[in-house]
Amino acid sequence: MxxxxxxxxxxxxxxxxxxxxxxxxxxxxxxxxxxxxxxxxxxxxxxxxxxxxxxxxxxxxxxxxxxxxxxxxxxxxxxxxxxxxxxxxxxxxxxxxxxxxxxxxxxxxxxxxxxxxxxxxxxxxxxxxxxxxxxxxxxxxxxxxxxxxxxxxxxxxxxxxxxxxxxxxxxxxxDRGILSTHLHSQGKYLKELWCEAPASRFHPRLSVDMLEAGRQYPKMNGREVFRHAVNRFPEVIEEALQANDLTLDDVQLVIPHQANLRISQMVAKKLGLGMDRVFSNIHKYGNTTGASIPIALSEALAEGKIADGDLIILAAFGSGFTWASAAIRW
Missing domain, CATH: 3.40.47.10 (Thiolase/Chalcone synthase)
Structure with a gap:
């Protein structure tokens, strides 16, 4: 196919x-x-x-x-x-x-x-x-x-x-490449992690009053984001595995969105994975939002952590809320 x-x-x-x-x-x-x-x-x-x-x-x-x-x-x-x-x-x-x-x-x-x-x-x-x-x-x-x-x-x-x-x-x-992708969203939580302004719903889109109030800066309810992330990550990883009749034993490397090392550690613990199978480079780059997974994938490959035939799982959770995964046979 x-x-x-x-x-x-x-x-x-x-x-x-x-x-x-x-x-x-x-x-x-x-x-x-x-x-x-x-x-x-x-x-x-x-x-x-x-x-x-x-x-x-x-x-x-x-x-x-x-x-x-x-x-x-x-x-x-x-x-x-x-x-x-x-x-x-x-x-x-x-x-x-x-x-x-x-x-x-x-x-x-x-x-x-x-x-x-x-x-x-x-x-x-x-x-x-x-x-x-x-x-x-x-x-x-x-x-x-x-x-x-x-x-x-x-x-x-x-x-x-x-x-x-x-x-x-x-x-x-x-018999390699992207096996499946899995995408989700839940907009009821949009204000738990968002940036309000500038925005088209305001006239003007940005004002001096808005700037003075700091409405142009991103805001986050950290506890709520953490609570959802540590549940959605394992769910969407398991979804990718089940869709391809695979188990975690088949996986060589999980590459999660680099949001917070504590989230990655908690997700690994929930899945029963050692951190040696969960890639992390957040110490060097911080959270680069939509860029974090391809940066991590690039580094993992350069460091020799991915070989031909390996099963790789990409997983993300973020503002929206949105969450997603991809199963890839290298």
């Missing part, structure tokens, strides 16, 4: 590294407090003038190179991102131009931390149905420019990093 396999993977992060010690100078926090609660030691933030499309372009060029695919061979671009350079159009449109692609469909998916798996699923469906032979799937975010870098905003601002990851999907009939 025709389906998609991953032919190339790459990631890109800004050169600027911001450590927990750097954040101590901006707000009432400490390296020890951040590490104990999140597992994060440092993150990469963009310099002024650097945007999401720049990171996405760098990751995409390298993924194409590793896949041995020319830009003119791309049939589809799907970008998972909350943080396009501009209110509109999206990063996908920019990539079509920056990479010199044909006038192929290029668009964004706004599904927060689950966005890359949502985008991966769309790419797989385009290939399964014969509408594309080769697709570029990207997760890219710049969160640092939207953070409240004060003590008042520390619960959110210590978490996030910037970066991008990209994969090239190609059609195959072989």
């Amino acid at each position: 025709r389906h998609a396999h991953i032919a190339g993977v790459a990631h890109a992060v800004p050169d600027r590294i911001v450590t927990n010690r750097d954040l101590e100078k901006l707000m009432d926090t400490s390296h020890e407090w951040i590490v104990a609660r999140t597992g994060i030691e440092e993150r990469h933030w963009v310099e002024e003038g650097e945007g999401t499309s720049d990171l996405a372009c760098r990751a995409s060029r390298e993924a194409l190179n590793r896949a041995g695919v020319a830009p003119e061979d791309i049939d589809l671009v799907v970008v998972g991102s909350l943080t396009s350079d501009y209110f509109f159009p999206g990063v996908g449109n920019q990539l079509q131009d920056l990479l010199g692609l044909r006038t192929v469909p290029s668009f964004d998916i706004k599904a927060a931390c689950s966005a890359f798996i949502y985008a991966l699923s769309i790419g797989d469906q385009f290939i399964r149905t014969g509408q594309a032979d080769t697709a570029l799937i990207v997760g890219a975010e710049v969160q640092s420019t939207a953070l409240n870098l004060s003590t008042e905003g520390r619960d959110m601002s210590v978490l996030f990093g910037d970066g991008a990851g990209a994969v090239v999907l190609r059609a195959t009939e072989e």
Whole structure:
């Protein structure tokens, strides 16, 4: 049966590294407090003038190179991102131009931390149905420019990093590639993790009063997010396994969205998995939202943690709430 396999993977992060010690100078926090609660030691933030499309372009060029695919061979671009350079159009449109692609469909998916798996699923469906032979799937975010870098905003601002990851999907009939994807959402919880403004429901979309009230900064009910995440992650991982008549014993590596090390540890415990089978790089990059899974996939491959024939499970949970998984035979 025709389906998609991953032919190339790459990631890109800004050169600027911001450590927990750097954040101590901006707000009432400490390296020890951040590490104990999140597992994060440092993150990469963009310099002024650097945007999401720049990171996405760098990751995409390298993924194409590793896949041995020319830009003119791309049939589809799907970008998972909350943080396009501009209110509109999206990063996908920019990539079509920056990479010199044909006038192929290029668009964004706004599904927060689950966005890359949502985008991966769309790419797989385009290939399964014969509408594309080769697709570029990207997760890219710049969160640092939207953070409240004060003590008042520390619960959110210590978490996030910037970066991008990209994969090239190609059609195959072989017994490898994307076996299945599983997507979910529950909008009743949208205000548990959200950014209120700027927004089209307001006239104007952003005002001085809104800025002074801090309504432009992301907000999170951390306890509620944690409670849902540690349940939805195992559920959606088990869903992927059951859909393919597999068990956790068949899995070589789980790559979760890098939200918080404590969440990953709790999920591993619930599943009965050792952390040696759960990939983590949050200590280096923080939470890069829609970019975290492709960045982690790229690093896991580079570190030799994925071999041909391995079964890999990708899983995510994030704002919306959204959650998703993908089962992949490498």
